[in-house]
Amino acid sequence: MASKPSIPKGTRDFSPAEVAKRHYIIQTIKSNFEKFGFQPIETPSFENSETLMGKYGEEGDRLIFKILNSGDYLAKANTTHLEAKDSAKLTSSISEKALRYDLTVPFARYVVQHQNEIEFPFKRYQIQPVWRADRPQKGRFREFFQCDADVVGSKSLWQEVELVQLYDTVFTALGLNGVTVKINNRKILSGIAEVIGASDKLIDFTVALDKLDKIGEDGVKKEMIEKGITEEAIVKVQPLFSFSGTISEKIAQLSGLLAASEEGMKGVEELRFICDNVTQLGLSTAILDLDVTLARGLNYYTGAIFEVAAPKGVAMGSIGGGGRYDDLTGIFGLKNMSGVGISFGLDRIYLVVEELGLFPETVTASSKALFINYGDSEAFYALQAIKKLRASGIKAELYPDKAKVAKQFQHADKRNIPFAVIVGGEEMSSNTYSLKNLISGEQVSLDLEGLKNALL
Amino acid sequence: MASKPSIPKGTRDFSPAEVAKRHYIIQTIKSNFEKFGFQPIETPSFENSETLMGKYGEEGDRLIFKILNSGDYLAKANTTHLEAKDSAKLTSSISEKALRYDLTVPFARYVVQHQNEIEFPFKRYQIQPVWRADRPQKGRFREFFQCDADVVGSKSLWQEVELVQLYDTVFTALGLNGVTVKINNRKILSGIAEVIGASDKLIDFTVALDKLDKIGEDGVKKEMIEKGITEEAIVKVQPLFSFSGTISEKIAQLSGLLAASEEGMKGVEELRFICDNVTQLGLSTAILDLDVTLARGLNYYTGAIFEVAAPKGVAMGSIGGGGRYDDLTGIFGLKNMSGVGISFGLDRIYLVVEELGLFPETVTASSKALFINYGDSEAFYALQAIKKLRASGIKAELYPDKAKVAKQFQHADKRNIPFAVIVGGEEMSSNTYSLKNLISGEQVSLDLEGLKNALL
Numbered sequence: 001m002a003s004k005p006s007i008p009k010g011t012r013d014f015s016p017a018e019v020a021k022r023h024y025i026i027q028t029i030k031s032n033f034e035k036f037g038f039q040p041i042e043t044p045s046f047e048n049s050e051t052l053m054g055k056y057g058e059e060g061d062r063l064i065f066k067i068l069n070s071g072d073y074l075a076k077a078n079t080t081h082l083e084a085k086d087s088a089k090l091t092s093s094i095s096e097k098a099l100r101y102d103l104t105v106p107f108a109r110y111v112v113q114h115q116n117e118i119e120f121p122f123k124r125y126q127i128q129p130v131w132r133a134d135r136p137q138k139g140r141f142r143e144f145f146q147c148d149a150d151v152v153g154s155k156s157l158w159q160e161v162e163l164v165q166l167y168d169t170v171f172t173a174l175g176l177n178g179v180t181v182k183i184n185n186r187k188i189l190s191g192i193a194e195v196i197g198a199s200d201k202l203i204d205f206t207v208a209l210d211k212l213d214k215i216g217e218d219g220v221k222k223e224m225i226e227k228g229i230t231e232e233a234i235v236k237v238q239p240l241f242s243f244s245g246t247i248s249e250k251i252a253q254l255s256g257l258l259a260a261s262e263e264g265m266k267g268v269e270e271l272r273f274i275c276d277n278v279t280q281l282g283l284s285t286a287i288l289d290l291d292v293t294l295a296r297g298l299n300y301y302t303g304a305i306f307e308v309a310a311p312k313g314v315a316m317g318s319i320g321g322g323g324r325y326d327d328l329t330g331i332f333g334l335k336n337m338s339g340v341g342i343s344f345g346l347d348r349i350y351l352v353v354e355e356l357g358l359f360p361e362t363v364t365a366s367s368k369a370l371f372i373n374y375g376d377s378e379a380f381y382a383l384q385a386i387k388k389l390r391a392s393g394i395k396a397e398l399y400p401d402k403a404k405v406a407k408q409f410q411h412a413d414k415r416n417i418p419f420a421v422i423v424g425g426e427e428m429s430s431n432t433y434s435l436k437n438l439i440s441g442e443q444v445s446l447d448l449e450g451l452k453n454a455l456l
Numbered sequence: 457m458a459s460k461p462s463i464p465k466g467t468r469d470f471s472p473a474e475v476a477k478r479h480y481i482i483q484t485i486k487s488n489f490e491k492f493g494f495q496p497i498e499t500p501s502f503e504n505s506e507t508l509m510g511k512y513g514e515e516g517d518r519l520i521f522k523i524l525n526s527g528d529y530l531a532k533a534n535t536t537h538l539e540a541k542d543s544a545k546l547t548s549s550i551s552e553k554a555l556r557y558d559l560t561v562p563f564a565r566y567v568v569q570h571q572n573e574i575e576f577p578f579k580r581y582q583i584q585p586v587w588r589a590d591r592p593q594k595g596r597f598r599e600f601f602q603c604d605a606d607v608v609g610s611k612s613l614w615q616e617v618e619l620v621q622l623y624d625t626v627f628t629a630l631g632l633n634g635v636t637v638k639i640n641n642r643k644i645l646s647g648i649a650e651v652i653g654a655s656d657k658l659i660d661f662t663v664a665l666d667k668l669d670k671i672g673e674d675g676v677k678k679e680m681i682e683k684g685i686t687e688e689a690i691v692k693v694q695p696l697f698s699f700s701g702t703i704s705e706k707i708a709q710l711s712g713l714l715a716a717s718e719e720g721m722k723g724v725e726e727l728r729f730i731c732d733n734v735t736q737l738g739l740s741t742a743i744l745d746l747d748v749t750l751a752r753g754l755n756y757y758t759g760a761i762f763e764v765a766a767p768k769g770v771a772m773g774s775i776g777g778g779g780r781y782d783d784l785t786g787i788f789g790l791k792n793m794s795g796v797g798i799s800f801g802l803d804r805i806y807l808v809v810e811e812l813g814l815f816p817e818t819v820t821a822s823s824k825a826l827f828i829n830y831g832d833s834e835a836f837y838a839l840q841a842i843k844k845l846r847a848s849g850i851k852a853e854l855y856p857d858k859a860k861v862a863k864q865f866q867h868a869d870k871r872n873i874p875f876a877v878i879v880g881g882e883e884m885s886s887n888t889y890s891l892k893n894l895i896s897g898e899q900v901s902l903d904l905e906g907l908k909n910a911l912l
Binding site: 006007008012013014034035037039042043044045046065071073075082094095096099109114123124133282332333383387390397411 | 460461462463464467468469470471472475476479490491492493495496497498499500501502503504507518519521522523524526527528529530531533538541542543544546547550551552553555565566568569570573575577579580585587589599607610611612614615617618621625733736737738788789822823829835836839840843846849850851852853854855856857867870871
């Protein structure tokens with residue numbers, strides 16, 4: 001290979017510092033998932049194609065990475081599709097497996113497959129990579145981690161209350177104070193559709209309303225009319241254009257607006273339960289807000305819808321989202337299994353924590369001390385000490401070669417190792433170690449116990 | 457989908473208990489990698505095919521999972537190969553990416569690609585899944601984790617000394633006392649080939665010698681003669697048939713045997729340095745042994761060769777291995793970059809730790825307490841307490857539904873949750889919590905502080 005090697009577009013190598021920072025975020029999420037009673041599962045990177053295909057719409061099907069069958073795959077290829085050079089139709093006869101596209105469908109598959117071993121309600125979390133053949137762009141990758149927590153097997157709204165608390169707890173632990181947890185309810189959106197007498201225009205309506213901030217009330221109304229929503233309908237939902245105040249006030253407004261819709265009122269009651277309890281239990285640093293334009297995965301969620309916005313002042317899309325889906329496992333034949341869950345957007349959280357300078361310095365700490373190598377007998381003496389330091393939990397290492405001392409110090413510097421330990425003939429004969437602070441330049445002579453205490 | 461869903465053969469779902477146990481092993485390995493100064497990197501799950509193909513031999517190429525190009529992949533397919541239905545030749549024109557087969561080639565690619573950012577010697581570790589289209593069988597999977605630590609950029613034998621210590625430290629930490637770290641050296645094997653005047657028979661010779669335990673001295677000699685090794689040659693290496701004693705004694709024997717081979721004597725010197733220093737520094741529980749038949753990846757390693765055997769009495773293949781390879785990155789055009797590394801076999805270590813009952817009970821611990829749900833006002837009271845317990849690091853949860861109490865206790869039992877907390881009207885009015893130990897049946901009434909202390 002003549003040219004310098006590279007990696008596929010949309011994928012990433014992670015350096016030691018990047019892995020350490022990513023791990024810090026993952027570990028914070030994970031430990032709080034567990035504090036909230038969620039248990040980890042892991043599923044295979046690839047699933048049988050039939051498990052994934054058809055679950056994410058046509059666009060999703062296209063974005064799923066397919067794995068070519070091993071061996072003489074053309075022997076079983078569909079001859080008609082092969083001769084017609086019809087890539088789309090040929091695929092299923094030369095590829096039986098595909099890389100997972102998200103963690104939700106594999107979770108649903110897991111629940112159905114293992115339903116007899118699972119104790120319900122099942123609170124599971126899963127932190128694994130997923131793959132999408134999306135066009136790579138800033139912040140969008142072809143391989144990325146999802147961090148999901150879901151409860152399946154209970155319709156209790158206390159789950160929603162706890163999931164808002166979970167967002168608050170994790171983001172507070174990361175120092176990301178002031179995130180906004182936006183909440184809505186699919187039943188509210190359906191109720192609005194009912195009220196305006198246009199259930200088929202729900203998406204158009206929501207998309208237009210979502211632009212209120214950008215194009216103003218007149219702009220939104222203009223777009224709605226262009227999409228075929230009547231003036232009369234718009235009048236009915238006039239309160240949404242000046243939708244503000246506290247959550248209680250917003251709920252009161254919705255209650256008036258949706259009085260005629262049974263489903264809408266059900267949504268109002270759910271929202272009220274969740275918001276009241278979240279408010280009374282209190283949030284540490286997050287802000288709960290009711291956002292009636294929120295409609296992530298509209299065809300998917302059936303109850304609560306969540307989305308988390310980064311703290312004000314940080315330009316970033318949503319850093320988390322989720323909701324309630326009443327029929328999670330129906331696609332695999334297990335009915336009446338309600339689920340509710342949330343997801344943390346690792347890559348975006350990383351960017352926000354980085355931008356705000358919130359990664360603790362210790363996260364990327366490498367070894368605490370580099371022992372300078374003056375030759376084999378000195379190295380042996382050093383390794384005796386290093387062994388004991390490591391047994392006390394101290395990260396320490398020996399420069400492997402008897403290189404020029406300046407080069408060894410430079411190595412410590414480039415690796416951000418804060419201390420060098422010098423062991424020459426003098427130290428060996430006096431059973432001591434010269435510890436040099438590489439930031440201050442200060443150097444002290446210590447016995448092993450003193451060295452250990454200085455580095456702990 | 458009518459039939460119950462399944463996963464591809466050779467892959468696995470991991471339940472919460474299995475994930476917890478795997479994580480415990482990974483965490484033990486990881487923390488010791490870091491104590492020894494290794495830093496983590498991560499590489500993409502798939503690489504450009506040209507990065508992987510041709511690096512593992514013909515058999516390896518066949519076992520690499522290829523990813524079908526997205527979109528109209530047949531449009532760019534090689535027409536000749538397509539019409540000839542030549543699967544093997546067609547692949548490169550319809551598949552540009554492949555799942556990584558191991559962590560070593562991606563590491564070599566990483567080092568070359570990022571050589572200007574890396575400070576050498578570079579001690580990296582990597583714990584990620586790899587994929588092989590192998591025939592699945594007991595203990596062999598199509599997706600499995602590798603845990604590798606390698607140093608690149610130094611020929612110092614102190615690395616080998618440290619890697620043996622690293623094996624000892626990790627296995628001791630896992631309670632796996634008494635593993636045998638077998639060591640050999642490629643130069644010893646080459647030296648033997650030289651001495652018997654048959655460098656081309658090296659593999660035949662080693663394979664036959666490896667059967668000494670099973671088929672005895674006569675059987676081995678018979679096989680060697682069948683493979684074309686001369687009687688005269690066999691006489692020369694007679695000491696290998698009664699190769700025993702301490703490591704020093706073995707080294708002395710080898711030294712006599714290989715006196716005529718410059719390369720062989722270099723191997724003897726390397727072995728002596730490594731073994732002497734390991735012995736003098738001391739191992740906690742592992743046993744170092746010189747095994748002259750050890751020849752893993754013969755074409756790959758150039759110096760030390762390592763393999764770890766499970767403690768005596770446990771029937772299991774090697775649970776780790778590694779060695780020195782003098783030209784790690786040459787395949788990507790960066791010459792003179794010596795590497796040495798070791799790998800931990802996660803799946804086998806898991807089986808051994810399980811068989812010996814060494815997983816700490818706390819590893820699979822779920823929530824410490826389940827709060828029984830008697831209705832919304834009791835649930836709210838419970839969640840106020842739960843919030844405070846979680847803030848103290850205690851894993852606690854509320855049963856989400858107001859189900860029959862017996863069912864809720866059963867849930868705690870099935871989830872191995874050791875305590876239930878009962879909060880009814882009485883507790884609420886007296887600001888207390890009834891804590892029930894689900895193993896002993898004992899129940900006490902506590903205030904929040906007492907509850908916290910009891911669960912910490």
